[in-house]
Amino acid sequence: GGIITQTPKFLIGQEGQKLTLKCQQNFNHDTMYWYRQDSGKGLRLIYYSITENDLQKGDLSEGYDASREKKSSFSLTVTSAQKNEMAVFLCASSIQSSGNTLYFGEGSRLIVV
């Protein structure tokens, strides 16, 4: 079986700082996603990518950048961290962008001080 690895598990930064989360998958999946989870709420899609160098905006893309450098990796950048952005960020992948199971990483918690 494959695995999705997110780094770091905890990302601590200052307000206004640019912070980057990384995600690697070895499923050889085409599509990768970044979701944000706030306490007591469902996941919200930030960005997704259907292939290398592709980038599609989700519902919550403002304030974020993403990059699909290669098929196996997808990074997410918080362009200017804010205290109300403290949440868990989840990376996922699937074979295609619809009709397929999503596989998730363990999450990265963003802490803004």
Next chain:
Amino acid sequence: GDQVEQSPSALSLHEGTGSALRCNFTTTMRAVQWFRKNSRGSLINLFYLASGTKENGRLKSAFDSKERYSTLHIRDAQLEDSGTYFCAAEMDSNYQLIWGSGTKLIIKP
């Protein structure tokens, strides 16, 4: 309003008992997935349904696109079933998954 309403938000069961979680949709969904978030924070895929029912061990899920709901039944609950359960529905019009707000399930001895 929310397109996916998940209930209950929290549920406590004794070992050996069972119950059901439910997601109602305000629009037609193409498919639904159910996930469990474990103590390490990982989201584990439980079911993917485009219609009908699926069963896996002590879990059973149903999805009715026309009636706009999905259920997840747990029977003979065990301590390791504790966690937060999410449904996520795939919209008919695009790829996007719309997530429920989760059900926190606690299994007591």
